[in-house]
Amino acid sequence: MPRPVLREQEAAGAAPRRVLVEEMLGFDLLGESDLAGLPGVRGALLRRLPVFIALGLEVARRRRDYDVVVSWAEKYSVGIAAMLMLCWRRPRHVAIMDWISKPIVRVPLRILRRGIDRILTWSSVQGEFAVTRIGFARDQITFIEHPVDQEFFAPMRQEPAIIFSAGETQRDFQTLIDAVSGLQTPTLIAASRIGVFNGFRTYLTDAQELSLPVGVTVKTMDPQELRRSYAQAKVVVVPLTPAENNAGISVLLEAMSMGRPVVVTRTEGQVDVVRDGENGLYVPPQDPIALRDAIGRLLAQREFAETLGRTAREDVLEKHRVEAFAAAVRNAAHSAARRGSEVSVERIRES
Structure with missing residues (x-):
């Protein structure tokens, strides 16, 4: 464009x-x-x-x-x-x-x-x-x-109602889907393609090919829809495949900028933004049980979740x-x- x-x-x-x-x-x-x-x-x-x-x-x-x-x-x-x-x-x-x-x-x-x-x-x-x-x-x-554009991605008055995830590169949406299966909170994923790097090249697949249980939806979004979805999120999850780069950094910071509690996979490369238990939560790669536990903790402990979100927003304003x-x-x-x-x-x- x-x-x-x-x-x-x-x-x-x-x-x-x-x-x-x-x-x-x-x-x-x-x-x-x-x-x-x-x-x-x-x-x-x-x-x-x-x-x-x-x-x-x-x-x-x-x-x-x-x-x-x-x-x-x-x-x-x-x-x-x-x-x-x-x-x-x-x-x-x-x-x-x-x-x-x-x-x-x-x-x-x-x-x-x-x-x-x-x-x-x-x-x-x-x-x-x-x-x-x-x-x-x-x-x-x-x-x-x-x-991150801290003005576009600023906190909004919305009633949190969903688990939300977004992005393309090195995403492990299948682990997220396994983790949320059976939860009462709807899960929304903003994605059109999924790119996974295998050591030599990035392979792209259509996000619509994911096998989705009841309660999980995948759709493409424009920037304003994306912002509204962050605002509606009880938890924003950034599930990643193991990698040396800090994949997921944009989605992670957008969610943090909007004051939302985040859960992100701790990979070799994704180590510079989240302080575990202070401005977000880390989970190990490809572990749906650990991810489900982290999501459940934030859904159950709303005061803790909101504290993570406030600290995340403060970090964005200070550094990003x-x-x-x-x-x-x-x-x-x-x-x-x-x-x-x-x-x-x-x-x-x-x-």
């Missing part, structure tokens, strides 16, 4: 801020929708290429106009790093990354790491992986908190506001520019 259309939706409060956050950074922007608008033969050729290659080529072409390039998403970061390494003189490259250990990322990154000057990540596990397994220096890794995220990225970009040049920096771009 074109950036102006998304921006209009976000400004009207119909969707969480993403484009507005990008604009908050104060950088020039280049993305897939911008490639679609490039004129002439250059634009036509770039649109025939995979997006990550096209972006890398366009960044390399414009490299003398900027002091710093900030990339967001692993495939774009790798593509840009490859193209910048071919340039004699290049801008500094700051990459926002959260799944560095994925083979399609880590293998080329071992070769192309000199094309990235600093990594920003909200995963302590992935940051450590970049140092110990890829070869980045520790001072090249900066931990930042994952953002989009304004704080934008400031952290700006600071990292300006710091990288200062390391690359002793002159003052006025021009910074984001790809």
Whole structure:
């Protein structure tokens, strides 16, 4: 969807801020929708290429106009790093990354790491992986908190009535379904596809293919429906398959931002947000009995559940506001520019 259309939706409060956050950074922007608008033969050729290659080529072409390039998403970061390494003189490259250990990322990154000057990540596990397994220096890794639109996902006055879950990547909805089977509280899952990474690639299946017992519903939702469902949740569950990345972070923070009590699978990678028993509950992977017990505890102990939710909202306001995220990225970009040049920096771009 074109950036102006998304921006209009976000400004009207119909969707969480993403484009507005990008604009908050104060950088020039280049993305897939911008490639679609490039004129002439250059634009036509770039649109025939995979997006990550096209972006890398366009960044390399414009490299003398900027002091710093900030990339967001692993495939774009790798593509840009490859193209910048071919340039004699290049801008500094700051990459926002959260799944560095994925083979399609880590293998080329071992070769192309000199094309990235600093990594920003909200995963302590992935940051450590970049140092110990890829070869980045520790001072090249900066931990930042994952953002959530605390204004769009704000507490709402609703009577909690459901168990709720949402998302796509690394979701273990079958364990959730087994856990809630027979409970009197209806369960609603917002999903269209389920993506499970098997070590080499992500396999997608249709969420409608799940075998659902009575009381469990699966449907797709727009952002406003999603927000209403969070508000109606007695418990928000983020069931995950074992993984090194912090899958589920967006849903987890959206629920916490709305002050809802959360239960999340403790995987190797999902360890940076929840403090067990303080702002949410952890359960072990693929354990429907433990998950059922955690859900039952929050359904039975409403005061405890509401305390978890209030603490979660406070944590979001303290650490995860989009304004704080934008400031952290700006600071990292300006710091990288200062390391690359002793002159003052006025021009910074984001790809």
